[in-house]
Amino acid sequence: MVSLQLDGVAAGYGRAPVLSDISTPPLQGGQLVALLGPNAAGKSTLFRRIFGLLRGPGTVRIDGARTDRPIAYMPQDNGARPVLSVYESILLARMQGGRLTVQPQDHAEVERVLALLDIGHLRGRHVGDLSGGQRQMIGAAQALVQNPQILLMDEPTSALDLSRQIGLLGLLRRLARDQGLLIIVALHDIGHALRFTDACMVIRDGALAACGPTATVVTPALLKQVFKVEARIEPCSKGHPQLILD
Template sequence: MVALKLEALGAHYGRNRIFTDITTGDIVGGMLTAVIGPNAAGKSTLFKRIAGLLKGDGVVHVSGEESLRPICYMPQDTGANAVLTVYESVLLASKQGSGWKVADQELVDIDRILSSLRITDLAFRDLGELSGGQRQLVAIAQALVRKPQILLMDEPTSALDLFRQIEVLQHMHQLARQTDMAVLIALHDLNHAMRYCDHSLVVADGRLVANGPTADVITPALLRQVYRVDARIENCTQGRPLVIVDAALA
């Protein structure tokens, strides 16, 4: 089983240090891990640093990997190339780092992924014709077809309506377990993190503030410290914890 471990990780843009000394235990396959924190906390930069797109201090340890492409990063801004259809873009993603010969199984995998995300009807639409939410779903398909063992998803639900948000989070939660993939997902909705994510990392003020099981990490004290809100954690009628915010703190 794959495991991701960060050791004294740091990153900066020029002289502007974004974060420093981020250290975690093993983030293992089969788990959905939320990466949470306020705006400009460095979540996107952390993903780029883990994916090797930025240089910096520290070491990213990946153990147990068997894939040639163990880490895949899905950015917030996926862009759109109007020249390609959805199907072509997903096929192109599947061929990154490999030869150009297309096997029958690769086509089967693409069909399965499009179906699982319920975007088969978009297969032969040009990317440039799609809405932001549709492009976000295509970007998820492009990431999944690469079969990574570690998937970094930077706010993959930000452009989706509520139904699609829940559908994607349910799908990723199940997929992580079924494939032993380690999925790290940047989220702003803390109730979604509490409902679907086994583990949470909290990034704020250029450092790792908390790291552990989501139910232990998201507390009224942390919400006051990191988000500057007066909030409660209460269980709904089905026994699931919910964040209820009473006031923003001055």
């Protein structure tokens, strides 16, 4: 099964450092992992460094990969061309890597992802005509259609309504567990992290503040230290952890 481990990873832009000495234990396939931290903590930079869009000191180690391109990355702005249809934009993402000939399996994978995310009704729409939430779902489709073993998703729920947020995070958790994927999602909703994720990484001021099982890492003390809020974590009537702000 695939795993990802960071050892002394750092990155920045020009002479401005953003991340320093990020080291983690192996993050294993089969898990949905939250990447938490305040605004400008370095979450997007960490994703770009892991994906190879940025260079810097340290090592990003991937073990157990079945292909030479095991990672897909969904940035906050998916960069889809507004003149393309939804179907075309997802098919184009499927073809990343330089292939010029579309095979029947490529069309089948686009159809699979459209059905998986329940966005088949958007297939003929131009990307530029979509709402922010719809474009975010297209970004998720563009990442999933590549069939990655490691999926990095930068705030995939920020523009979605509550029902879509819950549906997407539930789907990602099922995909991770059923297919052995390692999915890392940057989130601002701590409640969603508590409810859906198996583990989390917490970034503060470009450094790793904590990494481990979500229930162990996300504590009132950490919330006060990193997010500057007074909060409690208590089980609801069904036993799920809930964040309560004091």
